[in-house]
Amino acid sequence: xxxxxxxxxxxxxxxxxxxxxxxxxxxxxxxxxxxxxxxxxxxxxxxxxxxxxxxxxxxxxxxxxxxxxxxxxxxxxxxxxxxxxxxxxxxxxxxxxxxxxxxxxxxxxxxxxxxxxxxxxxxxxxxxxxxxxxxxxxxxxxxxxxxxxxxxxxxxxxxxxxxxxxxxxxxxxxxxxxxxxxxxxxxxxxxxxxxxxxxxxxxxxxxxxxxxxxxxxxxxxxxxxxxxxxxxxxxxxxxxxxxxxxxxxxxxxxxxxxxxxxxxxxxxxxxxxxxxxxxxxxxxxxxxxxxxxxxxxxxxxxxxxxxxxxxxxxxxxxxxxxxxxxxxxxxxxxxxxxxxxxxxxxxxxxxxxxxxxxxxxxxxxxxxxxxxxxxxxxxxxxxxxxxxxxxxxxxxxxxxxxxxxxxxxxxxxxxxxxxxxxxxxxxxxxxxxxxxxxxxxxxxxxxxxxx
Amino acid sequence: xxxxxxxxxxxxxxxxxxxxxxxxxxxxxxxxxxxxxxxxxxxxxxxxxxxxxxxxxxxxxxxxxxxxxxxxxxxxxxxxxxxxxxxxxxxxxxxxxxxxxxxxxxxxxxxxxxxxxxxxxxxxxxxxxxxxxxxxxxxxxxxxxxxxxxxxxxxxxxxxxxxxxxxxxxxxxxxxxxxxxxxxxxxxxxxxxxxxxxxxxxxxxxxxxxxxxxxxxxxxxxxxxxxxxxxxxxxxxxxxxxxxxxxxxxxxxxxxxxxxxxxxxxxxxxxxxxxxxxxxxxxxxxxxxxx
Numbered sequence: 001x002x003x004x005x006x007x008x009x010x011x012x013x014x015x016x017x018x019x020x021x022x023x024x025x026x027x028x029x030x031x032x033x034x035x036x037x038x039x040x041x042x043x044x045x046x047x048x049x050x051x052x053x054x055x056x057x058x059x060x061x062x063x064x065x066x067x068x069x070x071x072x073x074x075x076x077x078x079x080x081x082x083x084x085x086x087x088x089x090x091x092x093x094x095x096x097x098x099x100x101x102x103x104x105x106x107x108x109x110x111x112x113x114x115x116x117x118x119x120x121x122x123x124x125x126x127x128x129x130x131x132x133x134x135x136x137x138x139x140x141x142x143x144x145x146x147x148x149x150x151x152x153x154x155x156x157x158x159x160x161x162x163x164x165x166x167x168x169x170x171x172x173x174x175x176x177x178x179x180x181x182x183x184x185x186x187x188x189x190x191x192x193x194x195x196x197x198x199x200x201x202x203x204x205x206x207x208x209x210x211x212x213x214x215x216x217x218x219x220x221x222x223x224x225x226x227x228x229x230x231x232x233x234x235x236x237x238x239x240x241x242x243x244x245x246x247x248x249x250x251x252x253x254x255x256x257x258x259x260x261x262x263x264x265x266x267x268x269x270x271x272x273x274x275x276x277x278x279x280x281x282x283x284x285x286x287x288x289x290x291x292x293x294x295x296x297x298x299x300x301x302x303x304x305x306x307x308x309x310x311x312x313x314x315x316x317x318x319x320x321x322x323x324x325x326x327x328x329x330x331x332x333x334x335x336x337x338x339x340x341x342x343x344x345x346x347x348x349x350x351x352x353x354x355x356x357x358x359x360x361x362x363x364x365x366x367x368x369x370x371x372x373x374x375x376x377x378x379x380x381x382x383x384x385x386x387x388x389x390x391x392x393x394x395x396x397x398x399x400x401x402x403x404x405x406x407x408x409x410x411x412x413x414x415x416x417x418x419x420x421x422x423x424x425x426x427x428x429x430x431x432x433x434x435x436x437x438x439x440x441x442x443x444x445x446x447x448x449x450x451x
Numbered sequence: 452x453x454x455x456x457x458x459x460x461x462x463x464x465x466x467x468x469x470x471x472x473x474x475x476x477x478x479x480x481x482x483x484x485x486x487x488x489x490x491x492x493x494x495x496x497x498x499x500x501x502x503x504x505x506x507x508x509x510x511x512x513x514x515x516x517x518x519x520x521x522x523x524x525x526x527x528x529x530x531x532x533x534x535x536x537x538x539x540x541x542x543x544x545x546x547x548x549x550x551x552x553x554x555x556x557x558x559x560x561x562x563x564x565x566x567x568x569x570x571x572x573x574x575x576x577x578x579x580x581x582x583x584x585x586x587x588x589x590x591x592x593x594x595x596x597x598x599x600x601x602x603x604x605x606x607x608x609x610x611x612x613x614x615x616x617x618x619x620x621x622x623x624x625x626x627x628x629x630x631x632x633x634x635x636x637x638x639x640x641x642x643x644x645x646x647x648x649x650x651x652x653x654x655x656x657x658x659x660x661x662x663x664x665x666x667x668x669x670x671x672x673x674x675x676x677x678x679x680x681x682x683x684x685x686x687x688x689x690x691x692x693x694x695x696x697x698x699x700x701x702x703x704x705x706x707x708x709x710x711x712x713x714x715x716x717x718x719x720x721x722x723x724x725x726x727x728x729x730x731x732x733x734x735x736x737x738x739x740x741x742x
Contacts, residue, residue: 068569069560069564069569069669069670070670070673071670073564073569073668073669073670074568074569074570074571077568077569219714245709245713246713246714247713247714247716248717250670250673250674251674252665252671252674252675252678253468253664253665253705255464255467255468255595255706256461256464256465256468256705256706256709256710256713256716257709257713259457259460259461259464259589259706260457260461260709260710260713262589262590263454263456263457263460276571276666276668276670279571279666280571280665280666283573283665283666284664284665287583287592287594287595287664288583288590288591288592289583289590289592304570307570308570308571308666310573
């Protein structure tokens with residue numbers, strides 16, 4: 001500013017007093033926030049990740065990456081619906097959210113949740129690129145994504161590096177909260193170890209000891225760890241593996257794998273494939289007569305598989321995170337089913353349930369922490385308090401950030417047993433989570449640093 | 452699972468798998484050979500053939516009508532695509548051609564996803580071809596056996612068109628040297644349109660024939676497109692017999708390798724392609740100098 005432009009007493013009739021007052025105000029306006037609030041950040045909450053930039057406004061941003069194309073597209077869309085419903089409920093202060101997160105009024109710490117969605121196509125590099133954008137450009141305070149453990153593991157690493165909390169979507173690998181666990185990652189849903197520990201006794205009771213099993217395994221961390229857990233738990237009853245057919249994600253045809261299975265002399269086919277791979281391999285197993293020779297088991301249930309395989313899941317045992325008919329036993333499940341069905345016109349599957357609950361738990365932890373400061377939120381999770389979910393009370397283990405929660409064993413209903421068109425499974429057993437968990441360090445988890 | 456009965460089973464399965472790959476690849480290779488356009492929307496057209504057939508099947512309950520509808524719809528789509536978009540790209544660089552067909556492929560897939568969602572749809576095989584047939588050395592799905600025959604007939608028909616008709620002669624001449632064909636007074640652009648239609652129809656036909664083998668999803672063409680390219684590279688770009696040979700080789704590699712170690716089935720397929728590229732860059736039955 002040149003001195004010629006400023007002419008006190010002429011164009012701008014400013015008195016000395018007014019000038020001093022304005023000057024004091026200006027100085028106060030700029031200095032006060034620095035002198036009063038900045039030292040508080042510096043001492044207690046230094047800037048980390050997207051904090052405090054991401055939560056300084058009236059809203060906060062969440063980055064969501066789900067597969068909307070590719071072999072897991074159907075499950076990804078369902079998962080997204082769960083996230084959207086949770087965000088809607090959190091922003092409006094819905095009764096169901098308040099049951100899980102009692103301190104919630106509207107939004108999280110009074111801030112509205114906004115979100116962006118990216119298609120990961122179940123590919124780690126695409127998910128990481130999208131989430132990196134959400135972190136850098138939108139200052140996301142939390143990221144989520146899954147429906148592939150390969151994606152979950154990659155986002156775990158991104159979250160730890162960027163110091164932004166990652167609330168994991170569907171991920172069944174033991175590694176996600178095992179050898180690839182991180183301080184900044186949390187998983188609500190069941191996984192290979194708990195699925196195997198829950199379903200193995202049921203299978204042994206149903207089919208007997210010393211059986212021969214053939215496996216169809218997708219060739220990545222989820223497939224390998226789930227198959228390994230199943231083999232370990234069934235070996236205790238003398239079950240052996242005749243063949244393990246490892247196939248790439250999105251294989252266009254399973255005929256050659258199924259011929260090997262058909263010629264293996266197995267009694268049981270354990271199909272670890274997921275998404276459309278599970279649908280296709282199950283349908284082709286039927287075409288090749290494999291399902292007439294051996295019993296099918298799906299240890300890690302696939303949302304929508306019963307709808308898509310047209311009756312092939314009848315009589316089939318599966319372990320799952322959630323099945324809607326448990327609403328008779330769990331009031332929160334009933335509230336969730338009703339709200340979900342009202343909005344989307346179908347019964348929710350477990351991808352949507354996991355999405356909803358994991359967001360509700362995150363909202364609770366932020367409210368408990370009273371801040372978006374990531375280490376405080378992490379410590380709120382690590383208190384390991386018993387908290388509500390749609391399947392009863394659960395808690396997060398501080399050692400590996402895995403939610404200890406029940407696993408539900410279902411069996412596909414025969415058509416004549418179905419009470420309505422979405423009544424695909426009967427709930428055989430709800431196995432409490434604590435008994436299913438491995439020791440916290442068994443899968444090599446070493447959480448990283450807080451800061 | 453390494454034993455003679457399983458080896459014979461896998462050998463046969465490789466043949467069935469290869470036959471289907473040969474049919475899909477033949478359309479791709481004819482289009483590329485004649486027009487010089489690598490059609491990255493070929494997988495999407497394969498997928499649309501399946502869905503068009505599925506719609507026809509839903510309304511009529513007839514598999515034969517579904518096959519006819521699937522093939523014709525994609526042929527018409529191919530002709531429209533060639534007239535409206537592709538012909539503007541003949542004189543443009545290959546990168547532009549790749550991008551425009553890649554983009555069209557994405558549009559087709561997403562439009563289908565919008566209409567039918569990602570949930571898989573099922574087209575059952577005709578009643579007479581359902582179930583399993585015993586071949587003595589293995590039990591094999593009856594419909595897959597029929598597919599080998601159907602594909603053989605379809606490839607035979609394509610062979611007759613390409614090698615026993617005037618149009619086929621022009622197409623083959625166009626594959627060798629389209630500029631010379633043009634110089635001889637033949638309307639090469641009209642031929643291009645017909646070839647694009649025939650190539651698309653081959654993809655559409657394969658799509659609906661394949662529908663009872665797989666469950667239809669919008670991504671079904673993406674999964675098979677990569678294999679189709681491998682087949683074309685192994686067989687030789689622009690070579691119709693090469694597509695058949697390449698298809699059979701690819702089918703056998705996938706099947707036989709899976710007997711030893713299923714995890715390496717696709718690794719071996721790409722290893723074979725690499726080997727062919729090193730030893731015979733123009734493919735097993737391709738001709739040097741073709742673009």
